[in-house]
Amino acid sequence: MSIQLKKIILLTVVMLGLCALFLTYGLPTNWAYSFERRSYKVFAIGMVSCAVAYSSIVFQTLTHNRILTPSVMGFEAVYLLFQTVIVFMYGDKTFSVISAKENFFLSIVFMLGFAFILFKLIFKKENHNLYLLLLIGLVLETLFHTISSFLQLILDPNDFLILQGTLYASFNAINYDLIWYALVVLLGCFGIGLTQFRYLDVIGLGKAHAVNLGVPYFKKVRLHLFLIAALVAVSTALVGPIIFLGVLVTNLTYEMFKTYKHHILIPACCLVCFISILGAQFLVEHLFSFNIVISVIINFIGGLYFIYLLLKTRTL
Amino acid sequence: MRLFLLLIALFVLSVLSLFVGIKSISIVDILHWTSEDWMILTLSRLPRTLAVLLTGIGISICGLIMQQMTQNKFVSPTTAGTLEAAKLGILGAIVCIPQYGALYKLIFAFLVTFIASVIFLKIADRIRHKSIIFIPVLGLLFGGVIKSITTFFAFQFNIVQDTETWLIGDFSGVLQGNYEVIFICLPIVIITYLYANKFTVVGMGESFSKNLGLDYRGVLLIGLLCISLTVSAIAVTIGTIPFLGLIIPNVVSLLYGDNLRKTLPYTAVIGALFVLVCDLLGRLIIYPFEVPIGMMVGLIGGLVFLILLIRKR
Numbered sequence: 001m002s003i004q005l006k007k008i009i010l011l012t013v014v015m016l017g018l019c020a021l022f023l024t025y026g027l028p029t030n031w032a033y034s035f036e037r038r039s040y041k042v043f044a045i046g047m048v049s050c051a052v053a054y055s056s057i058v059f060q061t062l063t064h065n066r067i068l069t070p071s072v073m074g075f076e077a078v079y080l081l082f083q084t085v086i087v088f089m090y091g092d093k094t095f096s097v098i099s100a101k102e103n104f105f106l107s108i109v110f111m112l113g114f115a116f117i118l119f120k121l122i123f124k125k126e127n128h129n130l131y132l133l134l135l136i137g138l139v140l141e142t143l144f145h146t147i148s149s150f151l152q153l154i155l156d157p158n159d160f161l162i163l164q165g166t167l168y169a170s171f172n173a174i175n176y177d178l179i180w181y182a183l184v185v186l187l188g189c190f191g192i193g194l195t196q197f198r199y200l201d202v203i204g205l206g207k208a209h210a211v212n213l214g215v216p217y218f219k220k221v222r223l224h225l226f227l228i229a230a231l232v233a234v235s236t237a238l239v240g241p242i243i244f245l246g247v248l249v250t251n252l253t254y255e256m257f258k259t260y261k262h263h264i265l266i267p268a269c270c271l272v273c274f275i276s277i278l279g280a281q282f283l284v285e286h287l288f289s290f291n292i293v294i295s296v297i298i299n300f301i302g303g304l305y306f307i308y309l310l311l312k313t314r315t316l
Numbered sequence: 317m318r319l320f321l322l323l324i325a326l327f328v329l330s331v332l333s334l335f336v337g338i339k340s341i342s343i344v345d346i347l348h349w350t351s352e353d354w355m356i357l358t359l360s361r362l363p364r365t366l367a368v369l370l371t372g373i374g375i376s377i378c379g380l381i382m383q384q385m386t387q388n389k390f391v392s393p394t395t396a397g398t399l400e401a402a403k404l405g406i407l408g409a410i411v412c413i414p415q416y417g418a419l420y421k422l423i424f425a426f427l428v429t430f431i432a433s434v435i436f437l438k439i440a441d442r443i444r445h446k447s448i449i450f451i452p453v454l455g456l457l458f459g460g461v462i463k464s465i466t467t468f469f470a471f472q473f474n475i476v477q478d479t480e481t482w483l484i485g486d487f488s489g490v491l492q493g494n495y496e497v498i499f500i501c502l503p504i505v506i507i508t509y510l511y512a513n514k515f516t517v518v519g520m521g522e523s524f525s526k527n528l529g530l531d532y533r534g535v536l537l538i539g540l541l542c543i544s545l546t547v548s549a550i551a552v553t554i555g556t557i558p559f560l561g562l563i564i565p566n567v568v569s570l571l572y573g574d575n576l577r578k579t580l581p582y583t584a585v586i587g588a589l590f591v592l593v594c595d596l597l598g599r600l601i602i603y604p605f606e607v608p609i610g611m612m613v614g615l616i617g618g619l620v621f622l623i624l625l626i627r628k629r
Contacts, residue, residue, distance in 0.1 A: 136622065142618055143614070146614035153611070154605075306461055
């Protein structure tokens with residue numbers, strides 16, 4: 001048994017232990033209802049973890065860096081803008097006009113559309129530059145935020161309350177109606193993604209090597225960008241944006257598993273992400289008694305870690 | 317466009333800005349103005365117009381210094397985390413010394429901004445040869461980290477419901493007596509003019525500057541002090557305005573080239589003009605309400621930046 005397999009088994013054991021603790025800690029006497037709610041929560045956290053882990057690792061392989069994640073591309077801003085525009089158009093009739101399911105799938109379509117436009121914009125020319133793609137994504141993100149803020153400024157206060165639920169989602173307010181739809185999208189993406197690990201290993205060597213070794217580089221990058229867009233859509237729609245989660249979990253994974261093989265990295269990162277969120281959520285519920293928002297904790301720790309990484313690494 | 321024409325345009329628009337507002341005051345009736353009209357002009361309209369001009373000049377010049385010192389056209393207070401650092405400083409002042417005034421907020425904001433600028437310069441210096449695009453990407457993320465720290469403490473002290481729209485640049489609150497801190501921009505513009513060439517040399521790197529006999533650390537310090545003071549002063553009085561320091565120097569460089577001594581006055585005047593036009597638009601679009609300047613500039617500036625990026629390919 002290789003050392004890496006042992007580590008994965010260890011992580012799995014830790015994860016199962018945490019799940020058990022989370023599900024059973026301080027259950028009331030008539031436990032069935034609480035238990036059911038908690039199971040849903042754990043399930044949703046698991047899905048978000050897989051989506052974040054896969055999209056972050058693949059994104060870092062494509063862009064050859066260990067500190068950027070898809071959050072910087074502006075996908076989340078697209079989601080927020082879309083939500084704002086819907087409420088702006090329909091006001092308090094929003095829920096009767098558009099169901100949660102329709103909203104979810106439309107959000108995914110919009111994010112995929114956004115990925116497609118970015119892709120077309122940058123890769124039109126031969127000398128495409130992924131960093132340029134990132135910068136444009138970042139600028140668009142700021143732009144979308146500004147437009148959203150402007151619409152929120154002139155929105156009726158009652159309508160704004162409807163919006164607020166979607167803007168500051170957390171693991172305490174998971175959109176349970178969406179769990180099954182999200183699962184379908186997630187499984188679909190993973191079904192395609194699982195066949196691609198070999199290509200990712202080679203793409204990780206760099207564009208020149210990948211092309212020399214016969215990988216259809218352009219097609220593969222495009223496919224993965226769409227997968228990433230769909231997965232970011234899933235996690236954002238379920239729990240809202242957490243910017244520095246990806247940086248934190250991917251780098252912890254690289255530290256633990258010094259390998260480039262994606263069939264090890266990706267499952268490991270899913271586990272690390274699951275443990276991180278579940279642990280943080282457990283602390284939020286029982287130590288801080290819901291006084292603090294989990295995304296704030298994760299962003300705070302992840303952000304500090306990010307600065308440390310920047311100052312530590314000589315070559316980014 | 318000659319500088320002279322730009323100055324005339326600036327003057328005309330500034331006068332116009334004095335007469336745009338809820339209470340209509342006509343310039344033709346100057347002889348029949350009541351004391352109330354005079355009061356509105358001197359207490360509210362004139363300070364506002366001055367604040368607009370100084371903000372435009374200050375932030376544009378800051379962007380220019382930063383771009384020279386990092387030798388990167390895409391660096392600015394927005395793309396180096398400077399704005400977010402100023403916010404964190406102001407939050408610190410509100411938490412620690414809520415009873416003190418604007419000057420103490422300025423000191424806090426200045427300290428945090430200065431530290432953040434030093435860290436960012438260190439990072440930028442390390443990866444300067446990697447890619448011109450990579451530095452602003454990192455800078456924006458660096459700003460995101462500072463923002464997450466701000467949010468964390470804001471939640472702890474339960475003082476900020478929503479840091480998203482917090483401190484968005486807004487001129488509507490400017491009145492005589494609460495905005496004077498912003499005049500710090502004026503001496504800084506003069507210092508920048510005197511040091512313009514030295515900032516460029518500093519941008520070439522430490523060993524290069526020392527070979528030319530330049531006091532590298534001294535000049536760097538002066539540059540960072542200028543940037544931190546201006547950004548903090550404007551953040552305390554007006555709020556934050558995204559992209560302003562990024563696009564003005566870039567547009568000026570496209571129009572007039574890169575001779576800093578020559579283009580510095582243009583940068584200042586065009587910056588002031590741009591903010592003035594945005595402010596006038598913001599006041600008229602949803603009249604009698606206002607669109608905050610931070611949003612107006614954010615929208616227009618973001619679009620201009622995108623065009624610059626796509627053209628640069």
